[in-house]
Amino acid sequence: MTATAERVRQRPDVARILLTQRIPLLAVLIVLVVVTFFINDAGGYLTAPYDFDYMSAALINAVPLAMLGLAELLVILSGRGGIDLSVGAIVSLSGMVFGFAYGEWAWPLWLAILATAGFGALCGAVNGFLVSYIGFPALIATLATFYAYKSIAIVINNQQPISTPPIQDLFSLSKSVELPLFGQYIPDVPLGIFTFLLPTVVAVWLLLARTAYGRRLYAIGTNDVAARWSGLPVRDTRFKAYVYAGLISGLVAVVTVAQFASARPDAGVSGSGMALPAITIAVLGGVAITGGIGRVAGVVLATLLIVWLNAGILLAFVGNEGGQYQLLALGTVLVFAALLNGLTNRRYGGTS
């Protein structure tokens, strides 16, 4: 056993790097997916061209997905079975709050966005309070609040969406723009990438990698008891992870309302909802469900992989078949990612 481990350590081959480090693996997979679809496109097998313009336009789907993936990253990192099933319901409910504030009461846009993010953070605080201070298992607490928020969002306006003129005008937020300076050389990029996604990515990265809070979060996620005996404010740290997740969900609510040009009461929970894809993205991005392991770059790359894969699948099939094969792809990728995690844990003693 030790001899094998010794040999493996001396020979840092490509296979080992790809198996143990999620970020190179995701990068390779993204290149594979894009090249595959480019070849298919050149062979004329796709219903529409798969080029850089199309890939760039598909990024609009990455905005809510990556942001909620980052929200799950924070919560899952906090350990002790951390997970948030309620993010989709928070998106629905905060979206309705945004609809009322901006669409009905005609608040200024900045104030409405601030209020929506604040309301999302409040919803997250309820989760955090239940999990961190009362001691509920995260799965249970967020399952309960999922039901509660979802129900309130639908009942609050009698199941009616809010789509007054100011809300409809917000649709311009989700259009693609040409970047200044070098914009004519690259495809137009959806505006939401710059207004919402990039700031969130940078903020979460700074939070995790450059603040004492981030270090504490990794510490409590890795070993709850050791962190407590080291004098860290375990409860406060875990509580804040849920608050931040709620805050991000509130921002996603604004994005979603703009994208639909309407505040829909079921925006985040219709179909299989927004929480399950977000958790999928986090796991695919290398976040360990047991807590303490996970990086922002992994979540971002996992989002790009899924978004570009889905976009390609949509072109490879006619009609609604494409949507079904997206489910197949997502399920297969997730199962293999999980099995890969299990394998590397046994073979190489775990990822970093």
Added chain:
Amino acid sequence: MSVTTAEKPAVRTTKVLPSPVTGQEIVLVGVIAILWVALWVSTPAFMTAGSIQPLLVATAPVALVGVGMTIVIITGGIDVSVGAAIMVCSVLTAKLLVDAEVNLGVAVIVSVAAGGLLGLVNGVLIAYGRVHAIIITFGTANLFLFLGLQIFGSGTVNGIPGTLAFFGRGQDGRTFGVPHAFLITLLITAAAWWYLRHTAGGRHFFAIGGDAQAARLAGVRVQRRVLLAYVLTGLLVGLASCFVIAQGTSTLDQSVGSGKELAVIAAVVIGGTSIMGGRGSVLGTLLGALLVQSVASGVTQLGWSSQLSDLFVGIFIIVAVGADLLRARARRSR
């Protein structure tokens, strides 16, 4: 906790078994009684056979899948793919009923076998792939959805004959006024209760949930037991799918089973089963499912928006698990 009871040969020394009903079940019976009386007072029509019978029929599928889910959660796992599995089984069975005009027995056998197969996929991946159950079942949920939608083809399954009326809401679905679907659920729950409480195999599930490593060292074949838990859940999903078809109209649409996994998990945790594993009861799950359905029925009867019942489900989960946490804290400090 119950780990200590599970490690001993529980069959011979009945003293170490926990009491037949836990505090949670008594509380649930009380809550359901109060709710029913309150509904009876406010809308007298509630306490009639015409209102209670549909309530019991609607409880059956969730409670039945809940029995399997309880065993899975007792082992420390979870299965979020049951909603998608219900979809696969019900569309497969509905197609058979329409295209091949099979009889009741064949339909049930095919549905149960299909469910068992899906459960086997989950079980093999979780027991032998040694990965977290929630992740794997998120993945298989997507795969099952794909499978179900492929069987659906496009649109809906229409013109389902009344072959399964034995499990349905109508006159054919009742004996002496008791709906067959509920009766079968009751019998299976009772069997599962006895199995979990009075056989060595049943106690092994608790041992695994308490501490899988200790259970393995004590001679429990952990992987086989875990596999069995998911297969059992799958088989029950298959039977529950027959109930779902029987309760519906002659048309089956693609939303069948959607969101059922969360409803089942809600019933299980309201019933007092610990999500951390090692502790739980199928009796509580049946009561939990009955409570959730009573609330849904009550909300409609009071003329409120039917969506409001989800808010109560959320509150019940918090209250039920909160009460359990307080009891656990009291147990520890004693």
